[in-house]
Amino acid sequence: MDAFSAEIWQSVALTIELASVTTMILLVVGAPLAWWLARSKTVLSDAVATIIALPLVLPPTALGFCVLVLLGPNGPGGLLASFWGEHTLAFTFAGIVVGSVLSALPLVVQPIRNAFVAIGDGPLEVVVSQRVSPLHAFITIGLPLARLEFFKAAVVGFAHTIGTFGVVMMIGGNIPGRTKVLSAYVIDYVQASRWREASWVAGGMVMFAFAVIFTLTLIDKCCARRGT
Template identity: 65%
Template sequence: MSIVQALSPEIWTAVRLTIELAALTTAILLVVGTPVAWWLARSRAWWKEAVAAIVALPLVLPPTVLGFYLLVTLGPSGPGGALAGLWGARTLAFTFEGLVIGSVVYSLPFVVQPIRNAFEAMGDRPLEVAATLRASPARAFWTVAVPLARPGFLTGAVLGFAHTVGEFGVVLMIGGNVPGETKVLSVAIYDFVETLRWREANILAGGMVVFAFAVILAMTLIEKRMRRAGE
């Protein structure tokens, strides 16, 4: 029997939830993170680095600290509770929607920083040339800046997806361990170890190691391509 055939429906559900969470989080981060990265790269405001520091906070904050404040925010007494009340729920905590919000916050710097670096690396010259050709700022952004920053978008998407797949602390704090709703791969591994189901834990942990290797290899190849393009 192959490993794929040996996987239980419980594991396949965790895999599906993880992929859905990572894909949705990455898509939201690209939409939200792009204007943030553009502003950080182009703004001359003296307080922009304070904003950059706020965006980067998840890089240094312990996941339990960030998870605690997200739990308070998404809980019945926080804004998340009021938002959930719009469709008759009491809270966004321990729901898939809450996991998406938490993942977006926690993975934000992993998407914003590569895109910001790409925007900064292209300099002012391409936009100045576009302006001389009477391109509007919006058209110059979409036809000049975005294509030139494509490696940054690719790097950000890969990092955002991978970081969401591997996150544990924040996910456990705000999502708990609800099968079919919030039990993603990282939580499933923890649950299998707690219940002494070593075989299932080993299969999932091995799969995560292979996934991490693939991400690192992809990042290396992207960086090499970026260097060649810049030569």
């Protein structure tokens, strides 16, 4: 079937790779960031939390444009790319990873932060009394107690990246095999009046989204019954 041609499967592989890399970065960056935001009570942490939340209200194209400028030849991305002989990080896989991370960051940081806040000061006071480092408290207290939200945030971050389009389109364009994600095919097929193919791709993404949300709902119910 033409809807699942070699080009489609190439885009599926690229999208899964993008979501996997993005999710790993989100967890490595997001967990310590969420811990700091949960423990800090400064104006700086409030400002950082606001910046992280901006993608929730910014149009994806506006966020994508801002990141595009930063990754371009005259931005920090261009300077970084110059170390390996390139002029820009825009229209590259690395560029769309950066955009995907920034787009999904609030969806990962916020639930993990809430879980850290819910822990309260009691367990941490016990650890502090033993004169251990903040890093030790984060690893031995924070992560184990927030493991469920950590897992759920990873799933949401992965799923969000699978369905992302506007940010990736602005930063990476629509280059098959390099930056063309699966969601771009819905637009392409609609513009070409290939409604059947568009329905197959969109339908598959709807089923994936349903499965993710339904699974998270079941996990919440299971944990509520167990009292965890």
